[in-house]
Amino acid sequence: MNRCITCQKPVNRNKAHMIIELKGKLYLACCPMCQSEFEKNPEKYIRRIEDKHSKR
Numbered sequence: 825m826n827r828c829i830t831c832q833k834p835v836n837r838n839k840a841h842m843i844i845e846l847k848g849k850l851y852l853a854c855c856p857m858c859q860s861e862f863e864k865n866p867e868k869y870i871r872r873i874e875d876k877h878s879k880r
């Protein structure tokens with residue numbers, strides 16, 4: 825299951841509002857609000873996800 829990059833809710837990729845491709849990875853936004861939130865501060869959300877991965 826994928827998660828919305830902004831609100832972290834589980835999102836079905838086929839039903840995502842938008843798919844964002846960055847650095848060869850795909851991220852999902854579940855709704856227009858999450859999309860605009862992400863676009864306001866993309867680095868914050870990308871860093872949050874990359875931090876999670878590096879801690880494992």
Ligand SMILES: [Zn+2]
Pocket residue numbers: 828829830831832833853854855858
């Ligand atoms: Zn969302």
